[in-house]
Amino acid sequence: MLRYTLKRLGYMVVTLWLIITITFFIMHLLPGTPLKNEEKIPPQVREQILEQYGLKDPLPVQYVKFMGNLLQGDLGKSMTLDGRNVADFIVEGFPVSAFVGSQAVIFGTLIGLLLGTIAGLNRGKLVDNAAIIVAVLGVSVPSFVMGGFLSYFVGVKLQWLPTGLWESYESSILPSLALSFGVIAQISRYVRTEMVEVLDQDYMKTAKAKGLNRSTVIIRHALRNALIPAVTVLGPLAVNIITGSLVIEQIFALPGLGKFFVQSIQQNDYTMIMGVTVFYSALIIIVIFLVDLLYGLIDPRIRISGAKE
Amino acid sequence: MMSKILEVKDLHVSFKTYKGEVKAVRGVDFHLNKGETIAIVGESGCGKSVTSQTIMRLIPNPPGVIKQGEIIFEGTDLTKASEKQMEKIRGSEISMIFQDPMTSLNPTLTIGTQIMEGLIKHQKLDKKTAREKAIEMLRLVGIPSPESRLDQYPHQFSGGMRQRAMIAIALACQPKVLIADEPTTALDVTIQAQIIDLMKALQEKTGTSIILITHDLGVVADIADRVVVMYAGKVVESGKLEEIFYQPKHPYTWGLLGSMPRLDLSRDQELLPIMGTPPNLLDPPQGCPFAARCQHAMSICTQEMPELDEVSSTHQVACWLQHPMAPEVKPPTAAVGGK
Numbered sequence: 010m011l012r013y014t015l016k017r018l019g020y021m022v023v024t025l026w027l028i029i030t031i032t033f034f035i036m037h038l039l040p041g042t043p044l045k046n047e048e049k050i051p052p053q054v055r056e057q058i059l060e061q062y063g064l065k066d067p068l069p070v071q072y073v074k075f076m077g078n079l080l081q082g083d084l085g086k087s088m089t090l091d092g093r094n095v096a097d098f099i100v101e102g103f104p105v106s107a108f109v110g111s112q113a114v115i116f117g118t119l120i121g122l123l124l125g126t127i128a129g130l131n132r133g134k135l136v137d138n139a140a141i142i143v144a145v146l147g148v149s150v151p152s153f154v155m156g157g158f159l160s161y162f163v164g165v166k167l168q169w170l171p172t173g174l175w176e177s178y179e180s181s182i183l184p185s186l187a188l189s190f191g192v193i194a195q196i197s198r199y200v201r202t203e204m205v206e207v208l209d210q211d212y213m214k215t216a217k218a219k220g221l222n223r224s225t226v227i228i229r230h231a232l233r234n235a236l237i238p239a240v241t242v243l244g245p246l247a248v249n250i251i252t253g254s255l256v257i258e259q260i261f262a263l264p265g266l267g268k269f270f271v272q273s274i275q276q277n278d279y280t281m282i283m284g285v286t287v288f289y290s291a292l293i294i295i296v297i298f299l300v301d302l303l304y305g306l307i308d309p310r311i312r313i314s315g316a317k318e
Numbered sequence: 319m320m321s322k323i324l325e326v327k328d329l330h331v332s333f334k335t336y337k338g339e340v341k342a343v344r345g346v347d348f349h350l351n352k353g354e355t356i357a358i359v360g361e362s363g364c365g366k367s368v369t370s371q372t373i374m375r376l377i378p379n380p381p382g383v384i385k386q387g388e389i390i391f392e393g394t395d396l397t398k399a400s401e402k403q404m405e406k407i408r409g410s411e412i413s414m415i416f417q418d419p420m421t422s423l424n425p426t427l428t429i430g431t432q433i434m435e436g437l438i439k440h441q442k443l444d445k446k447t448a449r450e451k452a453i454e455m456l457r458l459v460g461i462p463s464p465e466s467r468l469d470q471y472p473h474q475f476s477g478g479m480r481q482r483a484m485i486a487i488a489l490a491c492q493p494k495v496l497i498a499d500e501p502t503t504a505l506d507v508t509i510q511a512q513i514i515d516l517m518k519a520l521q522e523k524t525g526t527s528i529i530l531i532t533h534d535l536g537v538v539a540d541i542a543d544r545v546v547v548m549y550a551g552k553v554v555e556s557g558k559l560e561e562i563f564y565q566p567k568h569p570y571t572w573g574l575l576g577s578m579p580r581l582d583l584s585r586d587q588e589l590l591p592i593m594g595t596p597p598n599l600l601d602p603p604q605g606c607p608f609a610a611r612c613q614h615a616m617s618i619c620t621q622e623m624p625e626l627d628e629v630s631s632t633h634q635v636a637c638w639l640q641h642p643m644a645p646e647v648k649p650p651t652a653a654v655g656g657k
Contacts, residue, residue, distance in 0.1 A: 211421040218374055218416075219436040219487065220409035223401075229435075233426045308426055309471040 017301070021294045028290045029079070029283070033072055036282050043088035043277045062088055064279075075283065084287065085280035089273075095284035102266035103252075103288075105175055109263065110251035112185035117192025118243065125197035125239075126232060129204025140197060147194025156187040156260040173262035184261040188250055195246060196239050203235040210234070237308055244300035248293040322390075323527050324373070324412075324495055325349040329387035329397075331365075331372050334380060340599050342368045344551035345387070347626070350495065355521065355528040357542035359535065359574065363596055365551040366531045370497045372397075373529075374414055375404045391495070410440035413488035417500040419480035423472035429456070429483050430468035433490055440491045455486040458523075459516060478509035485516065492524055499531045514540050535578045539563060544632070547571050550596050550607035553626065557633030566649060567635040569612045576652035583652065590652040606638065614639060614647045 044050060044058060059065050063074060078085060084095040128140035163183060164172030171180050207213065208231060216230040255267040266285075273281035305311050331343040343365040350356055358366045371377050373389055375396060389396040391412065399407070416422040424432060433452040437443045443451065449468070456464035459482040472480055481501060488496055498517065502510035518541055521528060532538060538545055538559070545562040547555040547570065555568040566572055576590030594611035597603050603610070609619035619638050626636045639647055 211416055211418060212424040214376055215414075215416060215422045215432075215484070215487070216424065216435075217376060218408055218414040220405045220407070220439060221435060222405055225435075225439075229427070230424050234424070309428075310425060310473050 017298060021298060024294055025287075025290055029076075029287055030072070032286045033075065033283060034068070036279060037068055037071075039277060041277050043279060062279075079287065084284040087278055087281050089276045089278045089281070095280050098269055098281070099266065099284065099288050102264060102269060105263055106254075106258070106265035106267060107251050109181050109184045109257075109265065110188065110247075110254075112181060113188035113250055114192055114243075114247045116185065117189035118196050120189070121193040121196025122200055122232075122236075122239070124193065125200025126204055126227070126235070128197065128201040129208065129235070130227065132205050137201075140201065144194040144198045144201075147190040148198075150190070151256075152187055152191060152254060153256040153260060155190050156184065156257050159183050159187050160260060173260070175262075175264050180261070180263075184257050184263060187257055187260075188254060192246060192250065195242055199239040199242060200235055203238050204231060207231045207234045233307060237304070240300055240303055240307060244296045245293065248289075248296045252289055252292060321352050322349045323352045323392065324529075325388075325390040326369070326373070327388045327390065329369065329372065329389065330385035331368050331377065331382060332385050333382050335600075338600050341385075341602055342551055342599055343372065344599075344602065346548070346551070346553055348546045348553060348556060350527050350529060352494075353521075353525050353527055354543045355530060355541055356544045356546060357530045357532060357538040358546045358548055359533055359538055360548035361533055361574075361592075361596065363599075364548045366548050367499055369548070370414070370499050370529060370531050373497060374408055374412060375399070376414075406440075409436045409488075409493070410491040411493055412495040412497065413491070413493040415481070415484050415488050415496065415498045415501045418504045419477055419484050420504065422484055423475075423480055425472055428469050428471055429475065433468075433483070433487050436487065436490050451490065452486070455490050456483070458489075458520070459483070459486045460512075461486075477505055478512060481505060481509075481513055482516065485513075485520070489520060489524065489526070493526060495529065496521075496526045497529045497531070500533070501530070502534065502537060503532070510534075510537070511540075517541065535574060547574065550602060551599060552607065552623075553634075553636070554608065555633075555635040555637075556626075557629070557635075561630070561633040564654060565629075565633070566653060567629055567633075567640060568608075568637045569614055569639070569647075570608045572649045572653040573611075575654065576650055587652055590650055606636075616644065 063071060086092045087095055124140045128137040131137045160172045160183060163169050170183050174180055213230060216226045252266060255271050258265040258267040269285055273285060326346055326348050329343055329346045333340040333342055346369055360366050372384060384397050430452050433455055434448040437448040437451050453464045453468055456467060461467050461479060461482055475483060502513050514537055530542060542559050544558050546553055549570050555571050566575060573592035577592060579589060592611060597607050605620040605622055606624055609615040616638060624636045624638045626634045627640050628634050638644055
């Protein structure tokens, strides 16, 4: 198991390096520079600024410098936002996004599991169809529609919860709820499909033939097997949501990380793009690794064959 | 007189499908005595598995329904038992082994957990005692070093070992009746013999009554005391092992015996397959279901289903050839040997 884990860690580092390198070079292919209103800046000033950020060096030199700084843990300073440290933005924005996102993922997974299980157990019946409708809605209704809807009805009309800003715990409920619909939809769909399949397996009959009651049969024997594919989607899904959704953060005026993704690309803020990319990729690679470990916990066949490698 | 432990009376089981009602079991009668082994034989789709799963009430409903009949187990009619009562009976009074050991064990739980579950549920054992009992069971079914095997998962077991583990699960609570639904079909021939020997040995030790569902007559000859031959959802012949093997009366039984290779027949004797296919049970024929495939069919055979008649007190057959007015027909040599 240790050897397997070490090997995986090695692959993770290589993957991360590849992502960083590819992003770095592709980013520099984008037209334009990080300078705002570039045409109005006098040429000498422009040259000086580019010099200051090291953008006049040949690309490979810039790359080596960047990697050098990165290895020392320095993500550099933003080229557009008052020259503040990129790391500061991440440290400031990520906790907000992560909190709202985690809440959405946990809530969404639990409800999705429940819904998927109930639907799978009642295949073809009314409950099943209702769950399918929820799933289809969850997948097809964009989160900004959901966010706007919740914000308007629950926030403005009913005045139950704040419509935005980051002031108290209550502020996180609506954005988390809006984000969770997608999770509910995805998880319930996977769990339902798998549940239907698992219920037809021979070992379900064996479990029943032992005289176990229905709930034991379902929870111990069916659910665990039905979880396997849901776990696969859960990893990337969670990273996607935890790193912040631009749309939801805009609607609810949250100071999260989401907006930096889009802003930095629009403005050619090279250091910001790289910083966010490094952070995002590292996170997703780690989560996928954790999911693989989780897999092993659920499915012993994977654990053993992994250890043999 | 041996006492009956289980009696199936006039059992009818149907499945509701989009095309209509599939009458899988259409009036089955048989009984099982204490400590004996009966074999239910017949080709695929004749209703033998449905019958056995109905005894355990494992037929999914819907689509399966018990239309009529009784299953008397120690005085209780299982067709009318509540789900709660059935939970108490399953695994502790009546157990079942399934055909395919590769898929009948849960891949995500250890063998030990799967054996202990029933013990904890029925005998209210604590984990530690259940574990000891499970080790004992694995040793009993002939799995070497059971202490370490207990914590392994099904994929670490071979096919024969898994079927042994299935038997350990089924026998853990010392059930009075064991239903084995084609326990050897999915196994290699050498392993088949081992599993049958194991079942025989365990029966001697525990006195469990066994219902063996199979289409392998070799297995039947090896283990059964009595044989019930089923065809198209009905019992067509039943009797003691010797009666069925040496004095078979029903042309379908002749067909089954004739299509089995035997050492006591001359080399030139060709196997005799049963031509044709079983009737569609969506719309079963009104007469004898075997008439369409029977070489000796008479006009009455297609019109009226024969009653189950006694040949002797232990041997019954449902065939018009038994009627006094019917012509005398000798069973083919391939079926009963050239004596």
